Amino acid sequence: xxxxxxxxxxxxxxxxxxxTKDKVLEDVSFEVPRGAFLAIVGPNGSGKSxxxxxxxxxxxxxxxxxxxxxxxxxxxKEWQQIGFVSQKANSFNSGxxxxxxxxxxxxxxKKLGLFKFPKKADxxxxxxxxxxxxxxxxxxxxxxxxxxGQQQRVFIxxxxxxxxxxxxxxxxxxxxxSKHVHQFYEMLEMLNKQLGITLIxxxxxxxxxxxxxxxxxxLNKKLHFHGDAYEYNQxxxxxxxxxxxxxxxxxxxxH
Amino acid sequence: xxxxxxxxxxxxxxxxxxxIIGVLxxxxxxxxxxxxxxxxxxxxxxxALAGIAFSLxxxxxxxxxxxxxxxxxxxxxxxGGSLFIEKLRTIYKHYQELAIPIILSGGIGxxxxxxxxxxxxxxxxxSYLFGSVSAVSRSDLYVIIGVGIAVIVTLILLYKELFLLSxxxxxxxxxxIPSKVIHFIFIVLVALVIAASMRVVGILLVSSxxxxxxxxxxxxxxxxxxxxxxxxxxGEISVVGGLFLSYELDLAxxxxxxxxxxxxLVLAIIIDxxxxx
Numbered sequence: 213x214x215x216x217x218x219x220x221x222x223x224x225x226x227x228x229x230x231x232t233k234d235k236v237l238e239d240v241s242f243e244v245p246r247g248a249f250l251a252i253v254g255p256n257g258s259g260k261s262x263x264x265x266x267x268x269x270x271x272x273x274x275x276x277x278x279x280x281x282x283x284x285x286x287x288x289k290e291w292q293q294i295g296f297v298s299q300k301a302n303s304f305n306s307g308x309x310x311x312x313x314x315x316x317x318x319x320x321x322k323k324l325g326l327f328k329f330p331k332k333a334d335x336x337x338x339x340x341x342x343x344x345x346x347x348x349x350x351x352x353x354x355x356x357x358x359x360x361g362q363q364q365r366v367f368i369x370x371x372x373x374x375x376x377x378x379x380x381x382x383x384x385x386x387x388x389x390s391k392h393v394h395q396f397y398e399m400l401e402m403l404n405k406q407l408g409i410t411l412i413x414x415x416x417x418x419x420x421x422x423x424x425x426x427x428x429x430x431l432n433k434k435l436h437f438h439g440d441a442y443e444y445n446q447x448x449x450x451x452x453x454x455x456x457x458x459x460x461x462x463x464x465x466x467h
Numbered sequence: 468x469x470x471x472x473x474x475x476x477x478x479x480x481x482x483x484x485x486x487i488i489g490v491l492x493x494x495x496x497x498x499x500x501x502x503x504x505x506x507x508x509x510x511x512x513x514x515a516l517a518g519i520a521f522s523l524x525x526x527x528x529x530x531x532x533x534x535x536x537x538x539x540x541x542x543x544x545x546x547g548g549s550l551f552i553e554k555l556r557t558i559y560k561h562y563q564e565l566a567i568p569i570i571l572s573g574g575i576g577x578x579x580x581x582x583x584x585x586x587x588x589x590x591x592x593x594s595y596l597f598g599s600v601s602a603v604s605r606s607d608l609y610v611i612i613g614v615g616i617a618v619i620v621t622l623i624l625l626y627k628e629l630f631l632l633s634x635x636x637x638x639x640x641x642x643x644i645p646s647k648v649i650h651f652i653f654i655v656l657v658a659l660v661i662a663a664s665m666r667v668v669g670i671l672l673v674s675s676x677x678x679x680x681x682x683x684x685x686x687x688x689x690x691x692x693x694x695x696x697x698x699x700x701x702g703e704i705s706v707v708g709g710l711f712l713s714y715e716l717d718l719a720x721x722x723x724x725x726x727x728x729x730x731x732l733v734l735a736i737i738i739d740x741x742x743x744x
Contacts, residue, residue: 268641269641270640270641291642291643292642292643296638296641296642298637298638298641304634304635305501305503305634307685308501308633308634309501309684309685309688309689309690309691309693309694310630310634310690310691311689311690311691313690314630314690314691314692315634317627318627318630318631318634318635319642320627321627321628321630321631321639321642321644322642322643322644324627326624326625326628327624329627330627352689352690353689354689354690370638
């Protein structure tokens with residue numbers, strides 16, 4: 213697949229979605245440029261998860277279109293270009309008897325394809341991914357023995373190992389000890405800047421992210437704001453409240 | 468015992484079968500346990516019982532069917548049961564474990580009817596329930612060897628997909644693994660191994676051979692490969708030791724095998740506690 217550099221990685225146009233009668237997403241349009249670090253923020257029930265599921269192809273689009281790497285999502289096949297890190301609590305059994313290395317290697321499953329076995333070079337990739345998130349020294353430990361933040365790093369390594377161009381993170385700091393949240397975001401910033409991976413971060417953690425990300429999108433059924441992080445930081449409290457429909461406390465804004 | 472092994476074909480059959488299922492049952496059991504599906508083996512073994520009872524009934528009713536090996540019908544029923552479980556799990560999305568009691572009681576219900584119609588218990592059925600060292604025929608053995616090869620080859624080929632599916636189903640689906648197909652193949656394998664194991668361990672105790680060695684390895688395995696290794700070793704000790712005791716003490720092997728597995732589990736828990744003191 214030929215990808216031109218100036219084309220956006222994701223193009224969402226007039227997207228609406230409903231599970232039953234009421235729309236959870238309404239007429240959402242935005243683009244994610246290559247190399248961006250986008251934060252999608254919004255309160256609970258704002259349609260963030262639905263939007264993610266649509267982008268990941270876990271839900272089928274109803275109204276509107278999504279283009280991934282210039283390809284309509286319904287025709288899109290290159291899913292290994294997209295890494296996904298979920299809220300770990302939902303989908304992971306912490307008593308699972310697997311080592312960190314095994315977990316990260318499982319990220320290669322799709323890329324290797326059916327009936328293929330990981331080779332030496334693949335094992336090297338696993339180590340590189342663990343190095344990128346600073347977890348190589350834990351490779352032989354069972355995943356359940358690690359702290360929430362360490363586990364989340366391992367899950368990021370699992371996504372990195374297939375060398376995606378886009379990494380989507382759904383509330384990745386939920387299980388992370390508050391002392392380490394800042395460090396965690398610094399690591400993400402490093403992945404974005406040094407490895408050039410486009411990042412989408414879904415969070416309700418508005419305050420802490422705005423100094424790390426390049427773009428912000430505020431979602432509450434409709435897309436209320438989409439722009440670069442600098443513009444977002446210029447917004448005042450009143451405007452933000454109008455996006456969310458209730459008062460928002462601005463944290464750690466030094467402007 | 469050794470002289471018995473050299474002398475009697477039935478003992479050789481039982482031991483070779485035992486060695487094969489000592490690998491297969493815990494091997495599949497590892498995936499079953501970590502996916503929190505431990506009860507599925509119970510449900511399927513009771514469906515297999517219905518197949519056996521049906522086969523025995525057919526043999527009684529139709530003289531021409533006397534040569535039919537009940538193992539085939541047991542496998543057919545158990546695979547059929549696995550399909551029903553999968554169907555029920557999609558119907559009751561939010562109560563997935565409900566499929567298991569439904570299939571389990573359905574299996575027992577059917578078995579009871581077939582047994583009643585066939586006019587009650589006989590020695591043959593007893594050996595299916597609790598296992599037997601003398602019941603494995605050469606033709607049983609060949610079928611079991613076939614199942615063994617099929618299961619091991621499939622597991623090797625699908626190992627990384629099964630690992631991912633077991634560890635994180637959501638992630639597996641998101642990354643585009645054909646999770647439904649793989650899960651389905653896996654369940655069919657489980658059904659086959661249950662049917663293959665019942666001659667030696669007995670229907671009522673098959674599921675314990677899939678779960679107890681795994682429960683013991685969970686106490687100290689580092690990583691998934693070790694988990695598989697320990698489980699197979701514990702399973703093998705239980706089966707071979709259990710068959711030996713069964714022969715020497717003239718007890719049904721289902722009992723001796725399972726009690727050895729329980730003993731290993733208890734020791735594993737104690738050793739683990741003691742190490743972490």
